[in-house]
Amino acid sequence: MMLKIIPILTDNYVWILYDKKNFCIIIDPGLSKPILKEIKKHKWFPVAILLTHNHIDHTGGVKNIIKHYPNITVFGPFETRDSNVNKIVNDGDKLFILNKEFFVFFTPGHTLGHVTYYSKPYLFCGDTVFSGGCGRVYNKKYLDMYNSIQKILSFPNETVLCCSHEYTLSNLDFSMSILPEDKDIKNFYKKTKKIIEIKKTSLPSYILLEKKINLFLRTDEYSLREAMRLDRNCNSLEVFIKLRVKKDYFWS
Numbered sequence: 001m002m003l004k005i006i007p008i009l010t011d012n013y014v015w016i017l018y019d020k021k022n023f024c025i026i027i028d029p030g031l032s033k034p035i036l037k038e039i040k041k042h043k044w045f046p047v048a049i050l051l052t053h054n055h056i057d058h059t060g061g062v063k064n065i066i067k068h069y070p071n072i073t074v075f076g077p078f079e080t081r082d083s084n085v086n087k088i089v090n091d092g093d094k095l096f097i098l099n100k101e102f103f104v105f106f107t108p109g110h111t112l113g114h115v116t117y118y119s120k121p122y123l124f125c126g127d128t129v130f131s132g133g134c135g136r137v138y139n140k141k142y143l144d145m146y147n148s149i150q151k152i153l154s155f156p157n158e159t160v161l162c163c164s165h166e167y168t169l170s171n172l173d174f175s176m177s178i179l180p181e182d183k184d185i186k187n188f189y190k191k192t193k194k195i196i197e198i199k200k201t202s203l204p205s206y207i208l209l210e211k212k213i214n215l216f217l218r219t220d221e222y223s224l225r226e227a228m229r230l231d232r233n234c235n236s237l238e239v240f241i242k243l244r245v246k247k248d249y250f251w252s
């Protein structure tokens with residue numbers, strides 16, 4: 001399966017997987033117009049929509065897309081049931097779409113019922129992990145979000161991380177305010193700036209890369225506790241909460 005990224009709205013991404021026969025799967029279509037345009041341009045035939053969570057910037061295009069392609073199957077977690085979903089997915093489900101396996105993982109924290117889809121090597125993690133950061137934690141479910149991030153961290157290093165927003169530079173700005181001397185983050189910031197100028201996107205990312213540059217995936221490091229003036233013996237969850245709350249009030 002080949003992967004295509006489509007920017008929509010201010011900073012959202014819709015991902016499309018397509019095969020050699022031009023059948024395609026759309027992930028989190030927050031809008032319909034740019035997606036329908038792209039489908040027509042490439043002569044794709046959509047067979048499924050996968051939704052990660054119930055936010056309008058991820059679900060807003062479903063209704064109009066299925067008007068054009070009424071045979072599409074729309075998969076989504078229970079919280080998306082009112083977005084024209086006809087197959088509710090649950091943690092541990094295995095879906096077969098276009099002869100490929102898609103594994104469903106419950107990754108709550110950003111929303112109460114957020115899910116992530118894995119079809120080797122691609123991981124569609126919605127608003128759970130971004131390059132250099134993570135999603136906002138609504139409803140104060142920090143433990144849920146922490147556990148979801150650990151789950152994402154456990155995927156193979158070469159996993160292609162398909163996040164739903166272009167927040168990379170602002171995430172790295174925040175990270176550099178915490179760890180100003182971190183060479184990996186500093187270098188990646190410079191590299192990303194150039195890449196965005198050329199390619200207009202910093203995504204997709206990779207698990208291996210995120211392990212190096214994403215502070216939310218590095219909450220077990222002592223350097224982070226020291227930099228944040230936290231007790232050396234506090235646990236990773238406490239570091240995660242402090243970091244997430246700090247980020248909520250950070251403007252670069």
Ligand SMILES: [Fe+2]
Pocket residue numbers: 053055110127
């Ligand atoms: Fe969201």
Ligand SMILES: [Fe+2]
Pocket residue numbers: 055057058127164165
């Ligand atoms: Fe979003």
